[in-house]
Amino acid sequence: MNNGGGDGGSQQRELPGKRKLFRGSDFAFSIARMAVAQICESVEVNSYQESQTREAVRFSSFHESALEALTDVAVQYIQSIGKTAHLYANIAGRVDGNSLDIVQALEDLGSGLGFAGFSDADHCLADSGVLKDIIHYTGEAEEMPFVYSLPRFPFSKEKKPAPSFSEVGPEPPDEHIPIWLPAFPKTKLCDRSEETNAATIEGEIPRKENGSSLPSMQHSFDGGRLDIHTSPKDVRESPKAVVEGNPFLTAPLRIVEKNVSPVVRPLEISNEVVRTNHVADKHMSNNHHIPVLEASASSDKINNMNWLAESEDGEKEDVARKQRTLVRFKIGTTKRSTCLAKSRSFQEEGWFQENEDKREKKSEIKEKRERIDSQLSTQM
Amino acid sequence: MNHGQQSGEAKHEDDAALTEFLASLMDYTPTVYFPFIPDDLVEHYLAKSGFQCPDVRLIRLVAVATQKFVADVASDALQHCKARPAPVVKDKKQQKDKRLILTMEDLSKALREYGVNVKHPEYFADSPSTGMDPATRDE
Numbered sequence: 001m002n003n004g005g006g007d008g009g010s011q012q013r014e015l016p017g018k019r020k021l022f023r024g025s026d027f028a029f030s031i032a033r034m035a036v037a038q039i040c041e042s043v044e045v046n047s048y049q050e051s052q053t054r055e056a057v058r059f060s061s062f063h064e065s066a067l068e069a070l071t072d073v074a075v076q077y078i079q080s081i082g083k084t085a086h087l088y089a090n091i092a093g094r095v096d097g098n099s100l101d102i103v104q105a106l107e108d109l110g111s112g113l114g115f116a117g118f119s120d121a122d123h124c125l126a127d128s129g130v131l132k133d134i135i136h137y138t139g140e141a142e143e144m145p146f147v148y149s150l151p152r153f154p155f156s157k158e159k160k161p162a163p164s165f166s167e168v169g170p171e172p173p174d175e176h177i178p179i180w181l182p183a184f185p186k187t188k189l190c191d192r193s194e195e196t197n198a199a200t201i202e203g204e205i206p207r208k209e210n211g212s213s214l215p216s217m218q219h220s221f222d223g224g225r226l227d228i229h230t231s232p233k234d235v236r237e238s239p240k241a242v243v244e245g246n247p248f249l250t251a252p253l254r255i256v257e258k259n260v261s262p263v264v265r266p267l268e269i270s271n272e273v274v275r276t277n278h279v280a281d282k283h284m285s286n287n288h289h290i291p292v293l294e295a296s297a298s299s300d301k302i303n304n305m306n307w308l309a310e311s312e313d314g315e316k317e318d319v320a321r322k323q324r325t326l327v328r329f330k331i332g333t334t335k336r337s338t339c340l341a342k343s344r345s346f347q348e349e350g351w352f353q354e355n356e357d358k359r360e361k362k363s364e365i366k367e368k369r370e371r372i373d374s375q376l377s378t379q380m
Numbered sequence: 381m382n383h384g385q386q387s388g389e390a391k392h393e394d395d396a397a398l399t400e401f402l403a404s405l406m407d408y409t410p411t412v413y414f415p416f417i418p419d420d421l422v423e424h425y426l427a428k429s430g431f432q433c434p435d436v437r438l439i440r441l442v443a444v445a446t447q448k449f450v451a452d453v454a455s456d457a458l459q460h461c462k463a464r465p466a467p468v469v470k471d472k473k474q475q476k477d478k479r480l481i482l483t484m485e486d487l488s489k490a491l492r493e494y495g496v497n498v499k500h501p502e503y504f505a506d507s508p509s510t511g512m513d514p515a516t517r518d519e
Binding site: 028036057058059062066069070073074075077078080085086089096097098113134137138 | 416430431437445451454481491493496500
């Protein structure tokens with residue numbers, strides 16, 4: 001069945017198992033282990049010594065692997081009861097389970113060992129031997145002392161159904177929305193006003209769960225139909241907590257130039273140079289890549305150049321494309337038909353540079369052209 | 381007719397026993413720690429296997445049934461443990477102070493009667509050739 005828990009309960013095995021393999025670290029499993037340990041502790045066997053004294057012998061400790069194995073068996077027992085009872089309910093054409101379904105399931109599970117009255121063909125289910133055994137056990141087990149019993153765990157159900165429109169407000173916002181649908185989550189505008197309320201409500205929830213959690217769980221189990229009167233705060237609380245951190249509900253980004261930290265271009269080339277009808281080469285930088293397309297007046301040429309530029313850029317430097325590319329069209333008098341990619345910093349140096357720098361740039365350009373060509377050759 | 385009436389009455393009595401028992405289950409408030417298995421836990425596992433019921437008494441019934449099952453297995457294991465001949469080394473000091481520990485051996489023997497086969501490996505090895513003679517190992 002299992003290879004003995006030990007330390008392997010918390011490790012993940014590679015078998016594509018029929019059952020969950022994280023059972024060692026499962027929260028429900030650890031609670032079940034505590035419950036099973038408690039049951040084992042309370043089991044006692046009476047033995048009669050030579051001195052005719054009745055001695056009750058109990059377990060004093062367990063091996064951890066044995067406890068995990070027994071817990072696993074108990075969990076599977078519960079699950080098989082549920083499965084069989086569900087099967088019997090479905091056979092009878094019902095969805096919800098019945099007490100008789102459970103009795104039938106118990107009979108199925110107990111048929112291995114057998115119980116009183118099983119051989120009768122038409123015995124009443126309510127009078128089943130299984131039930132009698134259970135009643136007998138209940139009567140016996142009650143007499144044992146409950147000294148070492150642990151406090152009840154608040155087993156909180158994670159999923160809480162979202163409140164429907166009828167629960168949240170008087171009317172849904174639009175006419176076409178029926179009231180039984182879940183309500184819209186609140187936007188940030190509403191959250192701010194209710195943040196203070198949320199803080200106080202959160203403090204109340206653990207106290208509520210520590211108390212009688214059963215009725216609230218039962219109501220939430222009903223699929224939200226009866227959610228109105230039991231803990232509406234709890235139900236409203238969960239969507240709020242989700243909404244505050246919901247990235248899908250933030251305001252959309254406007255298409256505006258962001259103030260990005262200025263990128264230092266290694267190549268000091270400005271558009272001004274191109275404007276003055278110089279040969280515009282393919283100037284590409286390695287680090288930052290904001291290609292600026294210099295296009296001539298005609299539109300189809302622009303399109304061609306765009307496409308060429310993008311294809312060439314895409315071939316060589318794909319990583320840089322992920323940055324924002326700023327495409328600026330400039331109507332100039334360039335005669336070059338090939339694409340012209342320019343590197344340009346985000347800083348608005350302006351299309352109009354001072355004329356004094358022009359002459360300096362001209363000499364620089366020639367040097368840099370050679371550098372760029374060598375870079376391109378190395379890249380390719 | 382009489383027989384039918386009698387069986388009808390008998391059925392009522394049987395139902396009464398069941399309903400009484402179910403009602404008595406609900407008397408156990410959280411202050412009294414019975415059954416040992418929390419209701420939420422049982423409900424979680426029942427829901428996992430598809431059983432759905434809004435009635436709490438049925439959940440308690442399943443909890444009590446599981447508790448009875450585990451207690452039966454544990455008592456069988458305890459009897460196996462007790463039945464093992466105790467290694468009494470010193471008769472004077474030890475007065476049957478045997479501490480009973482639930483081990484995998486006893487548990488597997490007890491579970492075998494219930495149709496559950498549990499096998500515990502004796503030891504875990506790093507590789508198939510661990511502990512073998514170094515001469516016979518392939519290195």
